[in-house]
Amino acid sequence: MISVETAVDLIQQHLPNWGTEIISLSEPWYRRLAVAISSDRPYPPIDRIMVDGIALRWAAYGSGQRSFPILGVVPAGEVPPTLTDPQACFEVMTGAALPQGCDLVIPYEALEIRDSIAHIRHPEPWSPYQFVHRCGSDALAGQQVLAAGTPLHSPAWGILASVGQIKVPVRRPPRTQIIATGNELIPPNEVPQPYQLRLSNAYALMAALRRQGYTHVSISHLPDDPVQLATHYRQASQEYDLLIYCGGVSKGKFDYLPQLWRDHGVQQYIHGVAQRPGKPLWFGVDHTQQTAVFGLPGNPVSSLVCLHRYVLDIVPLYARLSSPFSFEKPLTYFLPVKLEITKNAELIAHPRPMQNSGDFLALADSDGFLELPALQGVFAAGECYRYFPWS
Numbered sequence: 001m002i003s004v005e006t007a008v009d010l011i012q013q014h015l016p017n018w019g020t021e022i023i024s025l026s027e028p029w030y031r032r033l034a035v036a037i038s039s040d041r042p043y044p045p046i047d048r049i050m051v052d053g054i055a056l057r058w059a060a061y062g063s064g065q066r067s068f069p070i071l072g073v074v075p076a077g078e079v080p081p082t083l084t085d086p087q088a089c090f091e092v093m094t095g096a097a098l099p100q101g102c103d104l105v106i107p108y109e110a111l112e113i114r115d116s117i118a119h120i121r122h123p124e125p126w127s128p129y130q131f132v133h134r135c136g137s138d139a140l141a142g143q144q145v146l147a148a149g150t151p152l153h154s155p156a157w158g159i160l161a162s163v164g165q166i167k168v169p170v171r172r173p174p175r176t177q178i179i180a181t182g183n184e185l186i187p188p189n190e191v192p193q194p195y196q197l198r199l200s201n202a203y204a205l206m207a208a209l210r211r212q213g214y215t216h217v218s219i220s221h222l223p224d225d226p227v228q229l230a231t232h233y234r235q236a237s238q239e240y241d242l243l244i245y246c247g248g249v250s251k252g253k254f255d256y257l258p259q260l261w262r263d264h265g266v267q268q269y270i271h272g273v274a275q276r277p278g279k280p281l282w283f284g285v286d287h288t289q290q291t292a293v294f295g296l297p298g299n300p301v302s303s304l305v306c307l308h309r310y311v312l313d314i315v316p317l318y319a320r321l322s323s324p325f326s327f328e329k330p331l332t333y334f335l336p337v338k339l340e341i342t343k344n345a346e347l348i349a350h351p352r353p354m355q356n357s358g359d360f361l362a363l364a365d366s367d368g369f370l371e372l373p374a375l376q377g378v379f380a381a382g383e384c385y386r387y388f389p390w391s
């Protein structure tokens with residue numbers, strides 16, 4: 001069986017590239033930028049005034065002058081006037097362009113204005129351009145402002161709008177279907193017999209995917225029937241980029257899927273990872289269709305943990321284990337935890353162990369899971385491990 005690290009590498013190597021798509025600035029979905037974005041002009045594009053007050057010439061102030069006749073008021077959004085009289089000033093508003101001939105701005109708080117004359121009452125050592133956000137000081141025209149691959153958080157959308165990028169090239173999220181397999185499963189709106197259960201995993205997986213920007217996600221349900229599974233696969237592999245199966249990948253008499261995928265030309269890269277939960281994980285790629293196939297083990301905790309570790313692009317944090325935990329098998333152990341963030345900015349992971357990977361309800365009081373490495377069996381309180389938050 002391969003390690004978690006090898007499994008992650010294999011997936012990264014073989015996952016198809018699903019290209020890019022253009023989305024609109026007014027539909028700010030969670031996506032990653034496909035290309036770098038450059039500024040269309042200098043930022044700020046003018047010498048931008050940062051306080052409400054007056055603008056004048058530093059030389060006049062420096063020579064001892066303290067009272068300045070006001071030539072006019074300069075609001076934001078107007079062509080800046082020119083200071084024709086070097087002994088005078090303009091009233092200027094935050095966001096306005098610095099009038100030509102001015103290089104000093106003094107806020108209203110330091111002034112007294114009477115009869116259209118500004119008197120400087122607080123002669124601090126005002127310095128040239130002190131309250132001026134200089135033209136081009138944030139970025140020059142043509143300078144990269146967002147790198148390719150940047151996750152589009154709210155600041156990034158603000159930057160896109162600011163440089164006029166109304167069509168945003170992003171990495172295309174795969175058209176995804178979650179296929180819940182199993183005769184025992186029924187839809188959530190039906191009343192199960194004691195030997196049946198609602199197909200909860202599919203909804204948990206869909207929620208996690210949607211929250212990561214997978215906008216095209218559907219759910220289907222198939223019985224453990226090889227003919228129906230095969231018919232569905234032939235159609236679905238043409239319509240979807242990513243098929244996430246849940247259940248039917250282990251050693252049971254009705255676990256048809258791994259053989260069925262191979263028979264349909266899916267190149268198998270992973271079947272079995274040295275981990276708990278999630279040992280029977282399967283991954284392959286149908287290279288003729290550019291469709292990736294994940295077979296997530298059916299137990300609810302297994303499928304959700306595998307989705308987070310192998311399918312979603314989650315950057316892990318590090319958290320400190322609050323109490324000792326042991327797992328003495330040569331397997332990576334994914335331990336559900338509740339996260340506490342202390343005043344010292346420490347992430348403390350409180351174990352919320354499950355009885356087994358069918359114990360889905362144990363996750364209710366968890367925020368994510370720790371990845372406890374296979375080479376270790378005893379994990380002491382205070383040790384730090386990778387932490388994956390639930391999407």
Ligand SMILES: Nc1nc2c(c(=O)[nH]1)N[C@H]1C(S)=C(S)[C@@H](COP(=O)(O)OP(=O)(O)OC[C@H]3O[C@@H](n4cnc5c(N)ncnc54)[C@H](O)[C@@H]3O)O[C@H]1N2
Nearest residue numbers: 180199200201202247248249250251255279297298299302
């Ligand atoms: N002889 C062996 N038996 C099993 C092994 C093994 O190595 N040798 N592995 C075990 C492990 S570990 C897991 S995990 C399960 C995985 O099994 P499958 O992927 O084949 O999943 P199923 O058998 O279809 O279902 C397992 C379990 O999960 C429930 N389930 C399935 N789908 C859903 C769903 N959408 N929503 C809620 N619950 C679901 C299903 O009813 C079963 O209880 O195999 C072990 N066996």
Ligand code: MOO
Nearest residue numbers: 277278279302357
């Ligand atoms: O390891 Mo399986 O994924 O526990 O139930």
Ligand SMILES: [Mg+2]
Nearest residue numbers: 248250252255
């Ligand atoms: Mg099974």
